[in-house]
Amino acid sequence: MDLNLQGKNALVSGSSKGIGKAIAIELAKLGANVTLMARSAELLAEVVQELEQNHPHQQHDFLVVDFTKREALHQRVLGLVTLKPIHILVNNTGGPSGGAILDAKPEQFLEAFQNHILCNHLLAQLVIPQMKVAGFGRIVNIVSTSVRVPLDNLGVSNTTRGAVASWAKTLANEIAATGITVNNVLPGFTETERLEEVLAGAAQRKGITLEEEMDQARETIPAKRFGTPEEIASVAAFLCTPAAAYVTGTSILVDGGRTRII
Numbered sequence: 001m002d003l004n005l006q007g008k009n010a011l012v013s014g015s016s017k018g019i020g021k022a023i024a025i026e027l028a029k030l031g032a033n034v035t036l037m038a039r040s041a042e043l044l045a046e047v048v049q050e051l052e053q054n055h056p057h058q059q060h061d062f063l064v065v066d067f068t069k070r071e072a073l074h075q076r077v078l079g080l081v082t083l084k085p086i087h088i089l090v091n092n093t094g095g096p097s098g099g100a101i102l103d104a105k106p107e108q109f110l111e112a113f114q115n116h117i118l119c120n121h122l123l124a125q126l127v128i129p130q131m132k133v134a135g136f137g138r139i140v141n142i143v144s145t146s147v148r149v150p151l152d153n154l155g156v157s158n159t160t161r162g163a164v165a166s167w168a169k170t171l172a173n174e175i176a177a178t179g180i181t182v183n184n185v186l187p188g189f190t191e192t193e194r195l196e197e198v199l200a201g202a203a204q205r206k207g208i209t210l211e212e213e214m215d216q217a218r219e220t221i222p223a224k225r226f227g228t229p230e231e232i233a234s235v236a237a238f239l240c241t242p243a244a245a246y247v248t249g250t251s252i253l254v255d256g257g258r259t260r261i262i
Helices: 018-029 041-050 070-083 106-134 155-178 193-206 210-219 229-239
Strands: 009-013 033-038 061-064 088-091 137-142 180-187 251-254
Touching (some): 009 018, 018 033, 018 229, 088 106, 106 180, 137 155, 180 229, 229 251
Parallel strands (some): 088 137, 180 251
């Protein structure tokens, strides 16, 4: 099985911590040259030092970007792709705030749409031309199990995640013949700051402690535990390899069996 990513350049958003960071680490292990993207230069500089450089000519760097400033994002990534082709794009953006959909303000939908759909689309437009030239490209979107089953009290997130999946499927079909794949990874409950934030909100609504809410959440998972960022990263990294060349336009659940559908 060909998992070798030597000579491939990867761009990973939201990679200063959590799932994005774990994916960057896995891609580096497979030999990729990784460019990290997030808002904190300090955190990004620390992550760069953690990335393996055990392959010939392997180098890593980072871009400080804010997805709420789309024009600046465009300029920074455009500058990057003029220096080197990007073969792997991982779209990973923090989810919108929780709450019932009926309580959501229009501005919340607009912000979520920009941070996910518009930024994903902008990045894809910047990197796909060089992927086509190379005859190799991998786009992986880190989304949510809400693509399959909407989650309670995550109205804006459910709406946006579903839109990302539809965008990805459409794009995958358009460019599949060029050697570029587009796939979604759907993490379930994963040990991240985002999970703690969501469960803390649920605990407050129920009038119970965070620990009690976490215990209840674990009971909804057949595996009886939360996933780790590294477990999500392993699936995402595989989708980036030559071995996954015939996997495209799909959404893969990584949730310990929690989503009750086939």
